[in-house]
Amino acid sequence: MSCCCENKSDLTLLADVLNEYKSVKGSLITILQHAQEIYGYLPEDVLRHIAEQTDIPVAKVLGVATFYTQFRFKPVGKYLIMLCQGTACHVNGSERIAAAIKEELGIEDGQTTDDGLFSIKHVACLGCCSLSPVMMINGDTYGNLTPDKAKQILRELKNEE
Amino acid sequence: MVKYMKIAVGQGSCGIAAGAGKVYKALSEQGLGSVLAKTGCIGMCFLEPIVDIYGDDGQLKRLVKVSEADAEKIARFVKEGDEEAIRSLEISCEDSEFLTKQTRIALRNCGIIDPENIDEYVARGGYSAIEKALDMTPEQVIETIKVSGLAGRGGAGFPTWFKWNAARQSVSDTKYIICNADEGDPGAFMDRAVIESDPHNLIEGMLIGAYAIGAKEAVVYVRAEYPLAIERLTKAIAQAKEKGYLGQNILGKGFSCEMRIKAGAGAFVCGEETALIESLEGQRGMPRLKPPFPAQSGYWNEPSNINNVETFANVAWIITNGGEAFAEMGTENGKGTKVFALTGKVKRGGLVEIPMGKTLRDVIFDIGGGMRSDKAFKAVQLGGPSGGCIPAALIDTVIDYKSLSATGAIMGSGGMVVMDESTCMVGMARFFLDFTTKESCGKCVHCRIGTKRMMEILDRICKGEGKQGDIELLEELCVSIKDGALCGLGQTAPNPVLTTIKYFRNEYEAHIEERKCPAGECVELISYSIDPEKCRGCSLCAKKCPVSAIDGVIKQPHKIDTEKCIKCGNCKAVCKFSAVVCE
Ligand SMILES: Cc1cc2nc3c(=O)[nH]c(=O)nc-3n(C[C@H](O)[C@H](O)[C@H](O)COP(=O)(O)O)c2cc1C
Ligand code: SF4
Ligand code: SF4
Ligand code: SF4
Ligand code: FES
Ligand code: FES
Numbered sequence: 001m002s003c004c005c006e007n008k009s010d011l012t013l014l015a016d017v018l019n020e021y022k023s024v025k026g027s028l029i030t031i032l033q034h035a036q037e038i039y040g041y042l043p044e045d046v047l048r049h050i051a052e053q054t055d056i057p058v059a060k061v062l063g064v065a066t067f068y069t070q071f072r073f074k075p076v077g078k079y080l081i082m083l084c085q086g087t088a089c090h091v092n093g094s095e096r097i098a099a100a101i102k103e104e105l106g107i108e109d110g111q112t113t114d115d116g117l118f119s120i121k122h123v124a125c126l127g128c129c130s131l132s133p134v135m136m137i138n139g140d141t142y143g144n145l146t147p148d149k150a151k152q153i154l155r156e157l158k159n160e161e
Numbered sequence: 162m163v164k165y166m167k168i169a170v171g172q173g174s175c176g177i178a179a180g181a182g183k184v185y186k187a188l189s190e191q192g193l194g195s196v197l198a199k200t201g202c203i204g205m206c207f208l209e210p211i212v213d214i215y216g217d218d219g220q221l222k223r224l225v226k227v228s229e230a231d232a233e234k235i236a237r238f239v240k241e242g243d244e245e246a247i248r249s250l251e252i253s254c255e256d257s258e259f260l261t262k263q264t265r266i267a268l269r270n271c272g273i274i275d276p277e278n279i280d281e282y283v284a285r286g287g288y289s290a291i292e293k294a295l296d297m298t299p300e301q302v303i304e305t306i307k308v309s310g311l312a313g314r315g316g317a318g319f320p321t322w323f324k325w326n327a328a329r330q331s332v333s334d335t336k337y338i339i340c341n342a343d344e345g346d347p348g349a350f351m352d353r354a355v356i357e358s359d360p361h362n363l364i365e366g367m368l369i370g371a372y373a374i375g376a377k378e379a380v381v382y383v384r385a386e387y388p389l390a391i392e393r394l395t396k397a398i399a400q401a402k403e404k405g406y407l408g409q410n411i412l413g414k415g416f417s418c419e420m421r422i423k424a425g426a427g428a429f430v431c432g433e434e435t436a437l438i439e440s441l442e443g444q445r446g447m448p449r450l451k452p453p454f455p456a457q458s459g460y461w462n463e464p465s466n467i468n469n470v471e472t473f474a475n476v477a478w479i480i481t482n483g484g485e486a487f488a489e490m491g492t493e494n495g496k497g498t499k500v501f502a503l504t505g506k507v508k509r510g511g512l513v514e515i516p517m518g519k520t521l522r523d524v525i526f527d528i529g530g531g532m533r534s535d536k537a538f539k540a541v542q543l544g545g546p547s548g549g550c551i552p553a554a555l556i557d558t559v560i561d562y563k564s565l566s567a568t569g570a571i572m573g574s575g576g577m578v579v580m581d582e583s584t585c586m587v588g589m590a591r592f593f594l595d596f597t598t599k600e601s602c603g604k605c606v607h608c609r610i611g612t613k614r615m616m617e618i619l620d621r622i623c624k625g626e627g628k629q630g631d632i633e634l635l636e637e638l639c640v641s642i643k644d645g646a647l648c649g650l651g652q653t654a655p656n657p658v659l660t661t662i663k664y665f666r667n668e669y670e671a672h673i674e675e676r677k678c679p680a681g682e683c684v685e686l687i688s689y690s691i692d693p694e695k696c697r698g699c700s701l702c703a704k705k706c707p708v709s710a711i712d713g714v715i716k717q718p719h720k721i722d723t724e725k726c727i728k729c730g731n732c733k734a735v736c737k738f739s740a741v742v743c744e
Contacts, residue, residue, distance in 0.1 A: 026461075028443035029426050033385075067445040067602075068426035070385050087348030087545060087578045088504035090592050099729060103707055124347035124429070124596065126386060128175035129504035129578075130206030130511055139388065141178030147731060148705075 009043045018053045028056060028064055032071060041072040069123075077112045077119035079157055082136040086125030089132040097133050098122070100147035104154050117161065118154070163216040165239045168193055171211040171272055173202025173357050174389050175350075179209035180228065187232035188212075193239060201358020203272025204512025205259055208252065211272075214239065223257070224250040255530075259509050262528050264490065266498050267314075267474035268514045271358035276393050279400040282361040288406050290477035294369045295414040299329060302373040306476070308484030310496030315341055315432075315469030316547060316574045317649070318495075318562045324466055327456035328374035331464035336376040338367055338418075339441070339460060339467045342383040342390070343425055343432040346545030347596060349576030351500040352470035354512055356383070356390040359474070360397035364407065364420065366473030369480055371418045374466050379420040382437055385427055394422055429546070429600035433648050434467045435459075436602070447602045448648035469574065471500055491517035495561030499572065505542075505579035508533045513577075517561045521551065524560070525579055536581040540664070544573025546593045546600075547653035549660030550586065569660040571653075585682035586665040587672055591619040593657040597650060607645030611638050612654055619658070624685045627673035632662060681743045684728045688744065691732075693718035695740035702732035702741060 017034040021027040031054065035046055042065055051058040065071045081101065085094055102108050105118050112119040128134045131143025135150065142153055170176075170185045189197055203211060208225035212235065215221055224235065224247055234246040265271075274281035282288070294302050307322035328336060340363065344352040356363060367379045383391050398420050401407040409417045423441055425431055431440045435449035438460050459465025475497060479487045487497045495517035501524060504510045508530035515524060521541060525531070532538055540550045549570035551558060558564055565572050580589065598612040615638050618631050639655035646652045662669060671677045678686040691702075691711075696718040703711040703719060710726040713719030721732070721741075733741040 026441060026443040029440065030423070030443075033424060033426065064443065064445055068428050070425075070427040085347070087346075087542065087576065087592070088510075091505045091578060091580060091584055091589075096729060096731075099727075100707075123386065123427075124345075125349070126174075127344070127350035127353040128178045128206075129348055129350055129502060131175055131178055131209075132504065134178065141174065143175070143178045146734075147707075147729070 009039060009046050011046065011049050013038050014046065014049065018050070022054050028054065028061065029068070032061075032065055036071060041075050044073075074112075075116075077117050079118050079137050081118060081120040081154075082123045082126065083109075083120060084124070084126045084128075084132065084134045084136075085122045086129065086132070088125070088129035089134055092132040094133040096147050097135065097145050097150050100150045101154065104151045117158070162242050163218050163220070165196060165214055165216050167198050167213075167215040168196050168235070168239065169198045169200040169213040169215070169275075171201070171203055171209065171213075172199045173354055174387075175206050176202060176209045176211065177389075181210035183229045184210045184212065184227050184232065187229040188235060191232050191236035193236055196239070199275050199277065200273065201271050201276045202354045202512070203260070204268060204354060205256070205509075206511040207509045208256060212250075222247070223252045225252045225256070226250070256509065259511065259513075259528055259530075262523075263514050264498055264516050265514045266478050266487075267355060267362075267471050267500050268359070268512060269478065270362060271354060271512070274359065276358050276360055277396055279361060279397065279404060282359070286481065287361050287477075288365055288401075290480040291365050291368050291372075291406065292412055292414075294372055294480050295412060295416055299373045299375065302369060302480070303329060305480060305484045306373070309475075309479045309487035310484075310491070311472065311475055311479060311487065312495070312562065313469055314471035314475075314499065314574065316544065316571065318572055321468065321472055324456060324468070325370060325373050327454070328376075328464050328466040331457050333464050335378070335461075335463045336374055337460045337463060337465040338371040338374060338376040338379045339437070339465055340367055340379070340381040340470060340473055341432060341434065341437060341467050342381055342387075342470050343437065344384055344387075344470075344574070345429040345432040346547075346574055346576040348504060348542075348545055348578045349502045349574055351502050351512060351575045353384075353387050353390050355470050355474050355500075356387070356394050360394045361401065362474050362477060363394070363470055364397060364401050366476035367420065368407065368411070368418055369476050370466060370468065370473065372416055374464070376466070377418050379418055380441060380460070381420070381422045382425055382431075382441060383422055384425045391422060391424060398422070428602075429596070430602045430648070430650050433650060436648070437467065438465065445602070447604050448650075450647065471575070492559065492561045494563035495572075499560065499575065501575045501577040503529050503577050503579070505577075506533050506536070506581040506584070507531070507579040515560070519560050520557050521560065522556045524577065525556070529579070532579075532581050534581065536583055539580045539582050539584060540586065542570075542578040542580065542589065542657070543576065544571040544656070545576045546596050547571065547649065547656060548573045548576070549656045550580070550589065550664065551660075552664040569656070569663055571656070583680055583682065585623075585678050585680035586661045586668050587619065587622055587678075588680075588682050590658045590661040591616070591623055594619060594654065597654040601650065601654075605645060605647045605651055607642045608647075608651030608654065611642040611645070612651075614638055615642075615655070615658065622669065622672045623678075623683045625672065625676040625683070627669075629673070631673060632666065632669050636662065677744075687728060688723055689721050689726055689728060689730075689732060690723070690742050691719050691721055692740050692742050695738050697738050697740070699737070701735050701737070705731045705735045707731065
């Protein structure tokens, strides 16, 4: 294992984004969003690099990044399961889906499987309430879930690997 | 023979989730590509995927719950006129009432036009309102909005003309018009549907607002969770610019306005307008103290006006049809229409736009078709975490700002979650408080700590560890949080608790005194068993039990080992003979 303060992310990947936004005021969140898209999460060295390049104190960059739930500080699995815990999904049994996912993969909110394949994150309303309970995996939405159906979907993804 | 000009597949997020993308693909594989079109969302979520077939005789055939396998039948109908092929897919008269009983203004183009094609918006009168507005003075535009009685649809219901006028009066070279598309209520999707299905309507409404207040820059703050909305709005902005409806010297009338999108990053409090401004400036989304109001000092400390998506979605219609036409709909305490996202235990869920003055019954039973199961209607939650629930006894409450507030709930932004007997109201209050506790920005002690204390109390009540006096303690905390909170999040966080106590006090008491959950939802307070009289011994439940807690010989009554049972409810869900009891 390398030490966390060692520079290991390829910072050149961020050059275009920084060139475009670093002097546009109020762009910190936009830069962080692009960075997360590039690296899959926000590694510490990337956050430091952003702070340096934008002349914003590191503490503030971290302060902003940690305020918003969209930002992650650890790598996520290949498949990111966003399980809706909005009102409609709650009323229609999203907790049972969470339990089924836990049975199938052994992970709960915020965790990643050991093989690095799946991560799960609870989110509030994906905007498809009429299909509740709903989950989104890498941008694809699955609705009208039952515990069995959720397990089936995960198994199919596993089998594709 | 009738010629079929257009086959439109509804492609909103939820249509796509239901499989609309696959249906579209299957139809193009049937060689229907030349007439195939995409459209946004008609709002009949319960029937998705939906395929609309337009004939040259003006007839529309609406097919519902279409699957890939149906593509071949649809092709047969379109190519050979074989009506029989699609008969079973056609929408029923009953289901069509979901739409025919609505009055659509904000949603007028949703599900009808292709949101990615500006020409279709223009063909339906789009961008004629901005042209008309630019021939009026800004004051006349504001006057028209005043006459219409349009009030903010984002929750607070503040008169739109008043905000516009305040921003107009503020003197500055730089002003901003901002659209709040953060749609934070976790159970609402009206704004998403408008942006995904009719983005130009939002753009046009914002442009008219910009002209009225004198802004040259418009920003749309969209929730990060709405990627499709962002994609379609980005396309729409580019098309509008290309056609000269947006940008410099719009329609050659000397008015200029640029528009951009800013994606949110996931924080409910950023829906509050001053927090939204902080977030736009790249900061943590912490609310600011008001005054000054955004109309005086907002984004980059310049005069700014913030409106909700649905508010803007009404503006072009009002300019075109006049303020009076809008004001004709509704009641003394609410003009025009309101869009609701009807969900939960209701039979027909989706987007409902009705004139104010209708009742909750009209929406839930007439349009929504009542409950999905045979269980009785219990309550409806309006306004999400800031709102409250209204019990079955008040089903005839009129929908306008004042009547809804009188119940203790609020109009809110339009989330309408229907609950039946199987929903525990204490659990519901706990659910919302859990949400607000997590979303509190932490600036004020009352909101930060107070909601945590309330959460602990609700937690113990749901676990059957509630104490005498807990209800009173909750009520006390509610009052002090309301008084001590800086922003709307904290000020309204107690509402779900207060309304559930007000209308379902007996349910709280049952949890505390009898250690029972009458709705059978609080896991710690229920147990599952099998009624030997009813059990036929089919063994299905045993197969579905995740922890093998059910034992029994085929054709003989089965039994649940309560030690092993994790109360997942699978057995009750699968038993065809209602033999599993939960109490
Ligand atoms: C915690 C909180 C969350 C809010 N979320 C939203 C939201 O998601 N969308 C919205 O339009 N308004 C939201 N509002 C209301 C806004 O502060 C503001 O009143 C509204 O955007 C003004 O637009 P309108 O006058 O057109 O309604 C929220 C308010 C609070 C206090
Ligand atoms: S009331 Fe709550 S959310 Fe609002 S500013 Fe105070 S702590 Fe933040
Ligand atoms: S599913 Fe119902 S009928 Fe069948 S064994 Fe279980 S309890 Fe008995
Ligand atoms: S509730 Fe779930 S765990 Fe308990 S017996 Fe039924 S299926 Fe098994
Ligand atoms: S509550 Fe789950 S999609 Fe809206
Ligand atoms: S089908 Fe579009 S919102 Fe549900």
